[in-house]
Amino acid sequence: MSKTETARLMEAVRQAVLASGERIKADWDAPRDVRLKGRIDLVTATDLAVEEGLKEALARVLPEAAFLAEETAARTVLSGLTWIIDPVDGTTNFAHGFPFVCTSVALYDGQEPVVGCVNAPLLGQCFTAGKGLGAYCNGESIRVSRTDRPEAALVATGFPYAIRENLDEIMADLRVMLAETQGIRRPGSAALDLAYVAAGRFDAFYELALNPWDVAAGALLVAEAGGRVGSYRPDGPYCLGDFRILATNGALHAPMLALLAD
Structure with a gap:
């Protein structure tokens, strides 16, 4: 995939994920519709709504890509172009009103990453990256620390x-x-x-x-x-x-x- 196409996809993903963040913000002060899907593993109506909205938006961006999404995953083996979605990472935080919550979306080709976006709507921080294009937070380039001990x-x-x-x-x-x-x-x-x-x-x-x-x-x-x-x-x-x-x-x-x- 060319850098031009990767950059196009990175921006399209950013826009889709930012839009999905509006649902998380809208639901933040609403009563939580929470159920258990494991002993301590939660799912909310917000998880399901954000995932569905992202799948619809990303299908328009790249119709040929498959989906591996947390709430509807039927498989975990990657093959070909695949959108990998966590609609609300930090669902337990969300359910308890702790704002360290984000949406994570990536496009992979098999095991090779193409683009990724992590958006924390309640913190106002949107992180994006494209293969060979660097990493960014709210459009500004970011780098790892230099700590060596x-x-x-x-x-x-x-x-x-x-x-x-x-x-x-x-x-x-x-x-x-x-x-x-x-x-x-x-x-x-x-x-x-x-x-x-x-x-x-x-x-x-x-x-x-x-x-x-x-x-x-x-x-x-x-x-x-x-x-x-x-x-x-x-x-x-x-x-x-x-x-x-x-x-x-x-x-x-x-x-x-x-x-x-x-």
């Missing part, structure tokens, strides 16, 4: 819905990170955590048991902002659907891998 690093993480099944690993990693870094934050939206790594607000992010729609756009943002995204335990390239993800500013990648080693 764990003790100077602010690190983000998250806890999966399957927390009981992974509690020992989560607590072991958290114990190390609390002792060896400047601080740990757990805001509750992996897509926005990754966007903040891209913008240099966090120096690194790690988490396990995430879905493709949680990280597809954010991973491209980090890479296009000069950072590095990989797996850990084992160390290697990250593919959507891998069990563990580590995103850093690049300078911290090896030290973070060492802290997260078996």
Whole structure:
């Protein structure tokens, strides 16, 4: 895909995601229509409405592309051009009135990212990236931080819905990170955590048991902002659907891998 076509798609996605953010803002002060889809995993009417609206808008942008969307996903294997959508990343935050909430949309060709957008409408921050075109927040170029020591690093993480099944690993990693870094934050939206790594607000992010729609756009943002995204335990390239993800500013990648080693 040419850079001209990628730039066109990046702008079209940005416009579609910004429009969807108006629904999130409109629903913010309304009574929450919330139901459980797992023991602690929530879905709201806003999730469903935003996802449907995005699918309609993106189908007009690129009719030949398939969809992998959180609330209607029937598969997780990527093949060909695919829109990957998380309509409300941070649904639990949204349900409780905590504004660290975003929409994440990415276009992938198989496992190759093309464009990505993470929009936090309640914070007024829209992050975009295109393969080979860089990363941006509200139209301004962003770059990862230059922090190169764990003790100077602010690190983000998250806890999966399957927390009981992974509690020992989560607590072991958290114990190390609390002792060896400047601080740990757990805001509750992996897509926005990754966007903040891209913008240099966090120096690194790690988490396990995430879905493709949680990280597809954010991973491209980090890479296009000069950072590095990989797996850990084992160390290697990250593919959507891998069990563990580590995103850093690049300078911290090896030290973070060492802290997260078996």
